[in-house]
Amino acid sequence: MARLTDLPPAVAKRYAELECPSFATTPWADGPPLAERRVAIVSSAGLVVRGEKPFRGRDADYRVIPSETRPDQLMLSHISINLDRSGFQEDWNVVFPLDRLRELAAERVIGSVAATHYSFMGATDPLQMEGYACEVASRLKDDGVDAVLLSPV
Amino acid sequence: MSALGHYLEEEGIPTVAISLIRPQTEKTKPPRALWVPFELGRPFGPPSDAAFQKRVILAALRLLERERGPVVIEDFPEDDPRERPDPEWRPPFAKPDLDGASAARLAAALEDESERVEGAYRRAAKKRERTIVGLSGLSVGEAGRYMAGWLRGQTPESPNAEMSAPLALRFAVDDLKAAYIEAALSGSAKPSSKQLGDWLWNDTAAGAAIFVLRSMCLTSDDERLKAIAGLFLVPGVRVSQSG
Numbered sequence: 001m002a003r004l005t006d007l008p009p010a011v012a013k014r015y016a017e018l019e020c021p022s023f024a025t026t027p028w029a030d031g032p033p034l035a036e037r038r039v040a041i042v043s044s045a046g047l048v049v050r051g052e053k054p055f056r057g058r059d060a061d062y063r064v065i066p067s068e069t070r071p072d073q074l075m076l077s078h079i080s081i082n083l084d085r086s087g088f089q090e091d092w093n094v095v096f097p098l099d100r101l102r103e104l105a106a107e108r109v110i111g112s113v114a115a116t117h118y119s120f121m122g123a124t125d126p127l128q129m130e131g132y133a134c135e136v137a138s139r140l141k142d143d144g145v146d147a148v149l150l151s152p153v
Numbered sequence: 154m155s156a157l158g159h160y161l162e163e164e165g166i167p168t169v170a171i172s173l174i175r176p177q178t179e180k181t182k183p184p185r186a187l188w189v190p191f192e193l194g195r196p197f198g199p200p201s202d203a204a205f206q207k208r209v210i211l212a213a214l215r216l217l218e219r220e221r222g223p224v225v226i227e228d229f230p231e232d233d234p235r236e237r238p239d240p241e242w243r244p245p246f247a248k249p250d251l252d253g254a255s256a257a258r259l260a261a262a263l264e265d266e267s268e269r270v271e272g273a274y275r276r277a278a279k280k281r282e283r284t285i286v287g288l289s290g291l292s293v294g295e296a297g298r299y300m301a302g303w304l305r306g307q308t309p310e311s312p313n314a315e316m317s318a319p320l321a322l323r324f325a326v327d328d329l330k331a332a333y334i335e336a337a338l339s340g341s342a343k344p345s346s347k348q349l350g351d352w353l354w355n356d357t358a359a360g361a362a363i364f365v366l367r368s369m370c371l372t373s374d375d376e377r378l379k380a381i382a383g384l385f386l387v388p389g390v391r392v393s394q395s396g
Contacts, residue, residue, distance in 0.1 A: 026222065030220075034215065082390065086349050087195040092283070100206050100207050145166065152170070
């Protein structure tokens with residue numbers, strides 16, 4: 001369905017032609033084998049823990065999602081209505097695969113799961129997120145994270 | 154998403170991005186990305202299929218072990234089996250007869266229907282121990298009544314001091330749609346998102362009411378309301394289908 005050929009032509013054209021930032025550098029960070037890595041999820045689904053402020057419009061900041069968050073506490077406040085929410089409603093792992101990461105850690109496929117995960121609003125101009133992304137990077141380092149699974153929606 | 158990967162990687166944190174729209178990823182060039190052929194909203198594939206989801210996650214995480222960059226974009230080879238419709242699925246209630254109904258009649262039908270859906274939604278949420286309803290702070294019935302006020306041409310006061318009335322309308326619509334879908338997901342069948350969307354938009358008073366609300370708000374003098382109507386009430390694919 002996310003094949004552009006499966007979308008209505010006008011929608012496909014909009015997505016294909018959406019202005020995206022291009023960067024002069026191509027950074028590449030290395031790490032240990034997967035079985036030794038500490039993995040965090042950084043989502044752009046506008047996820048918010050119930051009781052926290054939902055994303056409004058194109059907020060550039062982020063929300064914190066502690067690893068202890070339960071499925072019934074996580075909401076999705078992404079502004080786009082052109083994405084399916086029923087998958088997330090049935091099973092939060094469709095967007096925020098924390099249960100799967102825990103299983104992979106228990107199976108020793110990955111080293112461990114981060115204490116904290118993060119969410120941004122994907123519809124925001126990415127250039128406005130840079131400062132907040134650096135802040136998140138610093139928090140991830142403090143948590144010992146050396147692998148981030150970036151999840152859109 | 155790919156830009157976030159760039160920023161984090163600049164800070165020394167290895168990343169791998171799931172890509173839903175390949176051309177965007179190709180433009181931004183994150184260090185590592187796995188393109189998946191799933192519908193928007195399902196970056197890790199089918200719900201309630203842990204084995205499939207794990208294959209997606211592992212295909213992505215394994216890219217972290219590549220020794221050479223600076224840009225790796227690979228494609229996940231499997232389609233989402235849940236995109237197929239489930240013939241066993243049945244909608245929670247029959248389609249109401251609202252052909253040619255006025256806005257006032259739709260408002261009454263919406264109030265009645267949302268009250269009835271509230272019970273089914275609550276049972277479903279209890280069974281699943283989970284709901285994503287709650288952005289507006291209104292119950293399902295209250296969200297239906299709030300929307301009905303707008304349908305009757307009123308500008309109901311926002312129920313939440315931190316939200317403007319147009320924003321409260323947007324979140325009320327979001328909550329109502331979410332509650333209907335959760336009520337429709339309560340059985341053992343596994344409907345596709347298209348089955349659920351077809352039912353909500355074509356066969357419920359709520360769907361018909363949201364279409365009318367959209368048309369009404371698009372003619373408003375309030376620019377915020379107009380923007381919310383244009384962008385946040387009815388998905389683009391449903392607008393284009395309605396002609």
